[in-house]
Amino acid sequence: MPKRRKGRTGRKERRAFRKFEDVKQELRKTDRKLRHMEENRWLHTKNMLKFGFASWVLGLAIFLFAIVAMNTEFFGEVQLTWSSMLVGTPLLVGAPAAPVTMTAMSARKFDAKIKRLRRVRKHLVAKYQKAVLRYVEEVAASKG
8 A cells, every 4th residue: 555645735735836827828818819809800890891892882783784785685685674674673783792791790799709708708817817826825824
């Protein structure tokens, strides 16, 4: 049977310090992720809106080309009828809604992730404060 050592007080101090450092490292990681998400949210939203506008313009051009192509005779005169324009009007009005909706959903997803990271950060700050107090108490108790 192996002998047991008595008095392992040094290990307890090291463990408290390790926990203090671990929480500090997790807090730094979370802060970095949070800052990264907040910076990228606006960049991503701006790029999504630019892409949405460009795709709407391209869709509008293709739509108008299709109307012109369908209503012309072979190398003949262009005839735009009111019926073809009335069919396409709801598409012209509703088409920008799709990219804007996708952008809003993407921004909402970013906001949800940022909220979650803020909650995690708040929890880690509380844990960090407790770990610092515990470490200071242990150092004071060992010296006093």
